[in-house]
Amino acid sequence: MNSVLQLFLIGCALLFSTFVIRLLVKNKIGERNSVIWLGGLLIIILLSSNPSLFDEAARILGIDYPPSLLFFISCLVLLTFNLYQTVQITKLTIKIKDISQYIALSQNEERHDSNDD
Numbered sequence: 226m227n228s229v230l231q232l233f234l235i236g237c238a239l240l241f242s243t244f245v246i247r248l249l250v251k252n253k254i255g256e257r258n259s260v261i262w263l264g265g266l267l268i269i270i271l272l273s274s275n276p277s278l279f280d281e282a283a284r285i286l287g288i289d290y291p292p293s294l295l296f297f298i299s300c301l302v303l304l305t306f307n308l309y310q311t312v313q314i315t316k317l318t319i320k321i322k323d324i325s326q327y328i329a330l331s332q333n334e335e336r337h338d339s340n341d342d
Contacts, residue, residue, distance in 0.1 A: 231276070245263060
């Protein structure tokens with residue numbers, strides 16, 4: 226791998242990690258999500274600084290073209306993160322529905338109690 230490309234990848238990863246940390250400080254991203262993103266960035270930095278490690282991993286797995294391993298791992302990570310986000314959205318949707326129903330029942334009881342007076 227070209228040294229200019231290595232420096233570019235490391236620079237991008239550091240810039241993105243700064244962005245993730247700023248989002249975390251401003252409470253725009255949760256701690257769990259920031260750990261996932263920062264972990265991925267750490268892996269990118271490690272692979273960028275030592276590309277022979279990645280080539281060796283591809284060779285051990287029997288992959289002839291190492292970039293295809295990178296593409297495969299990236300797809301798995303993104304699919305896993307997407308599934309995690311879907312589960313979180315579903316949980317929040319259920320909570321919102323329950324809270325809405327509770328509020329509607331409470332307001333109905335208040336109206337019923339005020340009509341009895």
